[in-house]
Amino acid sequence: MQKSQRLIQLMMMINAKKSFTVKELADEFGLSVRTLSRDLDELSGLGVPIYSVQGRGGGYRLLQERMLPPISFTESEATAIFFACQSLSYFSTLPFGDGAATALHKFYHYLPADTKEQIDRLKDRVMIHSPFRAMSSEILQTLMEAIMVRQVVTIFYRSSTGSSQRHIQPIGLYASSGYWYCPAYCFTQEDIRQFRVDRIIAASLNESITIREDIASQTLRDIPETGDGEMKPFEVQLTSKGV
Structure with a gap:
């Protein structure tokens, strides 16, 4: 051998x-x-x-995570995966730590030379842009860990009425317009609420509170959309500078 x-x-x-x-x-x-x-x-x-x-x-x-066995990709699959991962680099913060960057580096490093050349020609010509929004990567990672290990999170949340402590059971994480959102069951309000992650001041896992199994079985697809969908007129007057 x-x-x-x-x-x-x-x-x-x-x-x-x-x-x-x-x-x-x-x-x-x-x-x-x-x-x-x-x-x-x-x-x-x-x-x-x-x-x-x-x-x-x-x-x-x-150590910690196991290694995945080798996987074969076609040229078109490799290109799709590269740009899907590269699109994450336009977010200011990710819940994966450095995992996305190191995975992309390894993936690109082992591509055949001709495939690298084709991808290099597309760099800075194909991108999925996201506005830059500053927030804590540690808080994002804590929320994602809570989803993975099925635990409650104690957070300090800043809203228009001030800061308050909440005990929440995260349902998921999603990004929109550069912001990360966490729909979660709030044990204080006894209802599902949506939390904007950049407004969370601190977050820590809380093993003393038992999760609700009915909430744990829900996904982001189960969360109803906010608003009644009714169209409303909206007029704005702009100065020349605003235009």
């Missing part, structure tokens, strides 16, 4: 395991412990997040 094939199989194998030892992998591959140790060092150098567990019964684990 070629070394490159062995490294791919090794990556897929440890991805499927919660923990492992070098001896276990060496036995499965029929190789020496020294050879497997070198392979693990090489995978670590390539960015596979492996860390060692010290002490009796120790071994190795994957």
